[in-house]
Amino acid sequence: FFPNHLKIAIKECLISSIQQFTFVQRLSDRFVTFFSPYVEIKISQYDGYQYNHAFASIETYLGEKATDKAKHLRASQVKESKDLVLKRDDTRTRDEYKGVNVWWEIETDSEGYRTYKLTFHRRSRDIVTDSYMKHIFEEGKLIDAKNKKMKLYTNNPSSSWGPNKTALWRCIDFEHPASFDTLAMDSKKKEEILNDLAAFSNGKEYYKKIGKAWKRGYLLHGPPGTGKSTMIAAMANLLNYSIYDVELTAIKDNSELRKLLIGTASKSIIVIEDIDCSLDLTGQRSIKKKTKKNERFLMSWKKDKEKDKEVKEDNKSFVTLSGLLNFIDGIWSACGQERIIVFTTNHMAKLDPALIRRGRMDMHIELSYCTFEAFKILAKNYLDLDTHPMYTKIESLLKETKIAPADVAENLMKKKSEIDADGSLNDLIDALEGKNTQKATVDESSEKHGIKRFNPFRNLF
Numbered sequence: 001f002f003p004n005h006l007k008i009a010i011k012e013c014l015i016s017s018i019q020q021f022t023f024v025q026r027l028s029d030r031f032v033t034f035f036s037p038y039v040e041i042k043i044s045q046y047d048g049y050q051y052n053h054a055f056a057s058i059e060t061y062l063g064e065k066a067t068d069k070a071k072h073l074r075a076s077q078v079k080e081s082k083d084l085v086l087k088r089d090d091t092r093t094r095d096e097y098k099g100v101n102v103w104w105e106i107e108t109d110s111e112g113y114r115t116y117k118l119t120f121h122r123r124s125r126d127i128v129t130d131s132y133m134k135h136i137f138e139e140g141k142l143i144d145a146k147n148k149k150m151k152l153y154t155n156n157p158s159s160s161w162g163p164n165k166t167a168l169w170r171c172i173d174f175e176h177p178a179s180f181d182t183l184a185m186d187s188k189k190k191e192e193i194l195n196d197l198a199a200f201s202n203g204k205e206y207y208k209k210i211g212k213a214w215k216r217g218y219l220l221h222g223p224p225g226t227g228k229s230t231m232i233a234a235m236a237n238l239l240n241y242s243i244y245d246v247e248l249t250a251i252k253d254n255s256e257l258r259k260l261l262i263g264t265a266s267k268s269i270i271v272i273e274d275i276d277c278s279l280d281l282t283g284q285r286s287i288k289k290k291t292k293k294n295e296r297f298l299m300s301w302k303k304d305k306e307k308d309k310e311v312k313e314d315n316k317s318f319v320t321l322s323g324l325l326n327f328i329d330g331i332w333s334a335c336g337q338e339r340i341i342v343f344t345t346n347h348m349a350k351l352d353p354a355l356i357r358r359g360r361m362d363m364h365i366e367l368s369y370c371t372f373e374a375f376k377i378l379a380k381n382y383l384d385l386d387t388h389p390m391y392t393k394i395e396s397l398l399k400e401t402k403i404a405p406a407d408v409a410e411n412l413m414k415k416k417s418e419i420d421a422d423g424s425l426n427d428l429i430d431a432l433e434g435k436n437t438q439k440a441t442v443d444e445s446s447e448k449h450g451i452k453r454f455n456p457f458r459n460l461f
């Protein structure tokens with residue numbers, strides 16, 4: 001019915017009254033806040049890029065608290081053997097502390113970030129800020145320690161990183177049975193590693209005193225199937241740390257690597273498996289070489305353009321050596337505490353010396369082919385044997401044959417259902433005497449060509 005100019009006038013009038021209303025509302029909000037007897041404190045999930053640990057403590061504390069009074073509950077079973085864990089699932093929770101009432105509310109913004117809002121009466125300000133807040137952080141940490149589940153994280157490809165930063169890593173509960181007791185290796189070396197780990201995990205004061213970031217790097221090297229991944233699992237079980245298994249090939253550049261590192265929690269082991277295979281660490285240098293060569297030969301405008309494009313594309317597709325070095329000992333690794341970094345490789349010689357120099361990787365641990373001492377541990381694990389008449393023969397055969405503990409274990413496990421120790425040991429002797437040389441050759445050649453064996457962590461996802 002209305003002519004166009006009238007329509008526009010009505011629309012403008014509406015917009016201006018909405019604007020006025022919003023302005024008035026904002027003013028009245030401020031007015032109410034100014035005279036309100038209530039005080040608000042906000043605690044966000046992230047402080048810049050850094051995860052806010054206070055947020056986690058509050059979440060744990062409120063999640064566990066007073067589930068009997070909550071109307072909405074969420075049930076989960078942490079471990080198969082454990083009872084159901086009930087958590088409250090309300091967005092608003094009332095809490096009482098020393099006769100003071102406080103209200104907690106959780107808000108999620110449009111980008112998916114969450115913030116806790118704590119509201120209390122002005123007259124309780126001192127008690128809330130001085131002792132209540134301290135009380136919940138401590139309670140939260142205690143509950144966490146009591147329920148501590150180890151996690152195994154792996155990084156998501158950056159294309160799936162959403163505004164909610166939890167998407168940087170995905171995780172599952174870590175339940176690997178490996179332990180240092182069952183790890184077959186030289187006992188002296190094992191002792192040395194155990195002492196080193198103990199010194200590290202109790203070293204908070206020491207690291208502070210010497211002014212170093214509280215972190216330690218281990219380089220595990222050795223042929224396939226010698227127990228590198230198993231040792232990482234044993235380390236995690238020993239220290240009760242979570243594992244972050246970094247898949248370097250899913251990371252586009254150094255800045256993504258930094259983001260991932262900042263997104264890890266303390267008391268964790270950051271693992272980069274098969275460092276020689278997963279990263280083209282010579283990439284930067286080969287680009288420079290390529291560029292120089294190109295400068296000499298490719299003079300035309302068109303070809304120069306192609307060259308630029310190539311360099312750019314190469315640059316964005318992988319993490320560089322300097323990025324990785326920064327990751328290990330640069331300023332970024334100092335922003336978290338109590339981290340262990342583990343690299344594994346089958347080919348020490350392929351690694352850039354800068355990456356493995358002492359001080360950067362604090363300890364180099366070689367896991368070697370099966371020795372007689374290691375065999376005895378495996379026989380104890382698999383067959384429950386302390387000694388056996390065939391041991392003398394096996395001892396002399398092991399001195400002259402290279403066989404990975406994984407292959408020894410496989411032979412010992414075959415007859416497990418019958419618990420036939422003699423049969424298993426005979427199989428092993430056959431394998432050692434070369435009746436099974438095919439297998440050994442396959443292993444040797446896969447080692448030579450960097451072909452990867454089964455990785456127990458990757459397969460869990």
Ligand SMILES: Nc1ncnc2c1ncn2[C@@H]1O[C@H](COP(=O)(O)OP(=O)(O)OP(=O)(O)O)[C@@H](O)[C@H]1O
Pocket residue numbers: 182183184185222223224225226227228229230231345346367404405406407409452453454455456
């Ligand atoms: N030293 C060892 N002690 C006990 N078990 C071992 C040892 N080495 C290997 N095993 C057994 O062999 C299997 C494979 O070993 P693991 O995955 O740890 O080898 P790896 O050194 O990581 O090999 P890769 O270089 O191929 O990754 C393990 O599941 C474990 O049962």
Ligand SMILES: [Mg+2]
Pocket residue numbers: 228229230273344454455456
């Ligand atoms: Mg491995």
